[in-house]
Amino acid sequence: MNILVTGGAGYVGSHAVKCLMANGHDVWVYDNLVYGHKSAAPADRLVVGDLHESEKLTKLLRDNQIEAVMHFAAYAYVGESVTDPAKYYQNNVVGTLSLLDAMRECGVQKIVFSSTCATYGVPQQVPIPEDHPQAPINPYGYTKLVIERAMEDYRHAYGLGYAALRYFNASGAAADGSIGEDHDPETHLIPLILDVALGKRDSITVFGTDYPTPDGSCIRDYIHVDDLADAHLAALNKLAPGKSLKLNLGTGRGASVKEVIELCEEVTGKEIATLLGERREGDPPELVANPKTAEDAIGWKAKRSMRETIESAWAWHSAHPDGYAD
Ligand SMILES: NC(=O)c1ccc[n+]([C@@H]2O[C@H](COP(=O)([O-])OP(=O)(O)OC[C@H]3O[C@@H](n4cnc5c(N)ncnc54)[C@H](O)[C@@H]3O)[C@@H](O)[C@H]2O)c1
Ligand SMILES: O=c1ccn([C@@H]2O[C@H](COP(=O)(O)OP(=O)(O)O[C@H]3O[C@H](CO)[C@@H](O)[C@H](O)[C@H]3O)[C@@H](O)[C@H]2O)c(=O)[nH]1
Numbered sequence: 001m002n003i004l005v006t007g008g009a010g011y012v013g014s015h016a017v018k019c020l021m022a023n024g025h026d027v028w029v030y031d032n033l034v035y036g037h038k039s040a041a042p043a044d045r046l047v048v049g050d051l052h053e054s055e056k057l058t059k060l061l062r063d064n065q066i067e068a069v070m071h072f073a074a075y076a077y078v079g080e081s082v083t084d085p086a087k088y089y090q091n092n093v094v095g096t097l098s099l100l101d102a103m104r105e106c107g108v109q110k111i112v113f114s115s116t117c118a119t120y121g122v123p124q125q126v127p128i129p130e131d132h133p134q135a136p137i138n139p140y141g142y143t144k145l146v147i148e149r150a151m152e153d154y155r156h157a158y159g160l161g162y163a164a165l166r167y168f169n170a171s172g173a174a175a176d177g178s179i180g181e182d183h184d185p186e187t188h189l190i191p192l193i194l195d196v197a198l199g200k201r202d203s204i205t206v207f208g209t210d211y212p213t214p215d216g217s218c219i220r221d222y223i224h225v226d227d228l229a230d231a232h233l234a235a236l237n238k239l240a241p242g243k244s245l246k247l248n249l250g251t252g253r254g255a256s257v258k259e260v261i262e263l264c265e266e267v268t269g270k271e272i273a274t275l276l277g278e279r280r281e282g283d284p285p286e287l288v289a290n291p292k293t294a295e296d297a298i299g300w301k302a303k304r305s306m307r308e309t310i311e312s313a314w315a316w317h318s319a320h321p322d323g324y325a326d
Contacts, residue, residue: 001236002026002065004108006051006099007072009036012114012170012225014179016070017041019229028064030057031073037324040179051095054102061106068110068239069103070232071096074143077187078118078282081140092143097150104158109241111151112232115164117221117248117287119145126254127290130166130246138282152244159242163235168221168250168289170228172309173316180316181225182323190222190310193261194317197268204272206257208279211286217257219286221250224304224312234298250289251302260310267310268318 003020007013008029013036020027021042029041032050049056051073060066074092075081081088096113103111118141119134136142154160171190173180181191195201209216231249238245255263265272295301304312 001067002028003068003070003236004028004030004061004064004066005070005072006030007036007074007114009033009038009041009046010072011181011183012167012228013070013072014040015174015225015229016072016232018174018179019226019233023233028060028066030060035183037182037326039324039326051091051099054098057099057102058105061102061108066106066108068112068236069099069108070112070236071099072114074114076140078138078140079187081143082138082282085139088139088143092140093146096147100150100154100160104154109159110161110236110239112163112165112235112239113147113151115144115148115166116141117166117168117250117289119148119166120287122284123287126286127252127288128248129290130248130293137284148246155242155244161239161241161243163239163245163247165231165235166246166248167228168223168248168287170225171222172224172226172304172312174226175312177315177319180320181313182320184323189257189260190264190313191317193264193272194268194314196272197264197270197314198317198321200321202273203275204261205275205277206261207277207283209276211279213256213285215256215258218283219254219256219288221252221254221288222260222306222309223250223302224309227302227304230303231294231298231300234300238298245297247294247297248289248291249294250291251306252289252291253306254286254288255306263306263310264314267307267314
């Protein structure tokens with residue numbers, strides 16, 4: 001298929017691009033490079049542009065007879081979304097509506113969308129099923145929920161086919177070491193711990209030790225980014241105009257912050273200096289996916305273990321201590 005990947009120079013998007021190309025798809029990457037990296041995308045397939053540039057988008061969709069879009073482009077810093085919600089609503093909502101309208105104008109009827117488990121807010125039930133109430137506790141989560149709703153309305157009215165993939169915590173790096181995680185600023189747990197192992201940071205702080213979990217630290221479901229990429233491909237293969245998929249993408253297994261630190265110590269062979277700190281505002285105690293619906297609907301389940309995930313992240317970070325350096 002001819003596929004447009006927005007945000008394909010970013011972390012998750014670049015791994016999806018690699019997976020799509022390995023499976024014989026004709027891929028175009030559309031990224032404004034605000035957070036993405038030029039060298040994370042194939043040079044002859046990268047178009048630098050913004051979601052708000054409707055004409056550029058429409059031309060790209062038409063000229064390349066795009067049949068489906070994978071939409072990763074968004075801002076994703078939860079804390080910043082609280083202090084500067086306008087930035088998030090403008091980019092994640094208005095930008096995505098611009099993309100959906102360009103698709104409509106060009107007759108592109110399939111989209112795979114990066115949603116998030118942050119749309120569930122503080123879960124009433126763990127592992128979290130897809131029909132769990134969606135009640136985000138921050139503007140970032142709301143921007144994703146608004147788009148899930150818009151896609152449903154577009155499906156009903158215009159026959160859009162969509163997959164809303166609600167990721168849990170994307171982690172790890174490509175098995176061949178060619179691409180990996182490089183956010184600036186970095187706020188994610190695993191890369192921050194690995195920075196301590198590399199001597200780039202003095203210590204990691206555990207945000208909260210009094211949660212109602214076995215060791216008092218938060219539990220998350222860390223899913224390998226290549227497993228996420230495989231799920232995108234599987235969802236794309238099932239998509240049809242007028243149909244929808246709403247799927248949790250996680251492993252179904254949770255790990256606490258303290259357990260992640262211990263595993264990173266084992267994998268890197270380095271002692272990780274650890275400080276015990278206060279809770280970070282807006283962090284639910286436990287987020288773990290119920291992955292059953294995804295398995296039933298698209299025949300996908302996460303294959304990589306937590307250890308493999310951390311090993312791949314360590315391989316990338318130790319080979320690229322300054323990330324892409326672009
Ligand atoms: N990383 C995670 O754990 C995680 C979890 C759940 C959901 N998500 C979602 O997955 C997607 C990818 O996340 P990521 O971690 O790869 O983020 P990322 O920042 O690495 O990638 C996003 C990419 O989108 C581009 N972009 C942003 N706004 C744009 C615009 N207006 N026009 C064109 N390009 C634009 C950025 O330059 C960047 O390359 C996001 O939508 C995010 O909300 C990520
Ligand atoms: O220095 C740190 C950084 C993080 N944490 C904890 O580690 C866990 C994971 O945090 P982080 O890696 O920042 O991911 P999340 O806050 O869980 O958010 C990620 O995962 C969400 C889905 O769960 C996505 O929606 C977000 O975009 C993505 O950033 C949380 O319990 C944090 O409190 C620490 O204890 N110390």
